[in-house]
Amino acid sequence: METAKQKCYDKRGPMLVKNLQARNFEAYYCSTRQEAVEKALSLIPEGAKVGWGGAASARQIGLTDALHDGPYRVIDRDLLPTPEEREQAARDCLSADVFITGANAISLDGQMVNIDGNGNRVAAIIYGPKSVLVIAGMNKVTESLESAVERARTVAAPTNAQRFPGQSPCRVTGICGDCKSESCICNQIVITRNCRPAGRIQFILVGEELGF
Ligand code: SF4
Numbered sequence: 001m002e003t004a005k006q007k008c009y010d011k012r013g014p015m016l017v018k019n020l021q022a023r024n025f026e027a028y029y030c031s032t033r034q035e036a037v038e039k040a041l042s043l044i045p046e047g048a049k050v051g052w053g054g055a056a057s058a059r060q061i062g063l064t065d066a067l068h069d070g071p072y073r074v075i076d077r078d079l080l081p082t083p084e085e086r087e088q089a090a091r092d093c094l095s096a097d098v099f100i101t102g103a104n105a106i107s108l109d110g111q112m113v114n115i116d117g118n119g120n121r122v123a124a125i126i127y128g129p130k131s132v133l134v135i136a137g138m139n140k141v142t143e144s145l146e147s148a149v150e151r152a153r154t155v156a157a158p159t160n161a162q163r164f165p166g167q168s169p170c171r172v173t174g175i176c177g178d179c180k181s182e183s184c185i186c187n188q189i190v191i192t193r194n195c196r197p198a199g200r201i202q203f204i205l206v207g208e209e210l211g212f
Contacts, residue, residue: 006207006208009031009208010207012108012138013031013207015108016108016110017029017205019108023110023111023193024198024199025199025201025203026199026202026203027202027204028203028204030205031206031207032206032208033060033061033206033210037061040058040204041063044098045097046071046072048073048097049075049095050067050075050099051075051076051092051093051099051100052064052076052101053090054101054114055102056210056212057102057211060211061135061206061210077090077093090120093120093124094120094123094124094129095129096129096130097129097131098130098132099124099133100132100134101114101125101133101134102140102211103134103136104151104212105142105151105156106142106148107145109144111191112134112148113191114188115156115186116185116188116190117187119187125190125192125201126192131200131201132200132201132202133202133204134201135206136211137207137208137209137211138206138207139210141205153189154175154176155212156211156212157170157176158171158176159212161185166181167181168181168183168184168185169181
């Protein structure tokens with residue numbers, strides 16, 4: 001049975017789709033992860049060179065596995081054994097046909113906020129790959145741009161930091177200490193306000209809680 005939260009997501013999702021489209025993004029709302037995987041695969045042409053970064057939500061819904069199993073040229077740096085190969089894969093993603101990523105937060109008026117340590121993920125969102133496919137759970141949606149930045153900094157980043165080595169304050173306490181440490185994962189904070197060329201960035205919003 002649909003929960004109250006899912007009902008709420010099913011109402012907010014289509015509203016956000018309209019607001020994203022008004023900013024020249026392509027956008028779709030899918031109530032479930034199964035629908036989202038089907039939609040994503042329908043948007044990716046066979047034979048496409050596909051890479052990803054910061055794509056916990058795409059992984060969670062099974063999209064990255066489906067791409068490995070399908071007729072695509074996949075770049076998956078997490079499977080590569082050496083830092084040099086992973087670095088090269090991050091560079092290769094910049095010339096991908098499709099780059100898959102998540103969002104740290106999206107404001108209801110259609111602006112996306114992402115935080116990055118090395119910058120490869122936000123670089124690919126801004127320029128390089130022919131198209132960018134954002135997979136985001138509706139838990140990432142906030143009321144305003146200000147609350148989107150706050151979510152990215154105080155919820156997404158301290159949670160994401162737990163996956164990495166280093167002793168940044170949030171890794172120790174779970175709370176952002178606004179650090180300048182060498183292991184800081186918040187070196188780039190990017191607001192993607194509109195899409196140019198139109199349709200280059202596509203959103204699939206999923207009516208579930210996904211990612212950080
Ligand atoms: S403590 Fe540093 S790495 Fe952690 S969330 Fe804050 S700015 Fe980012």
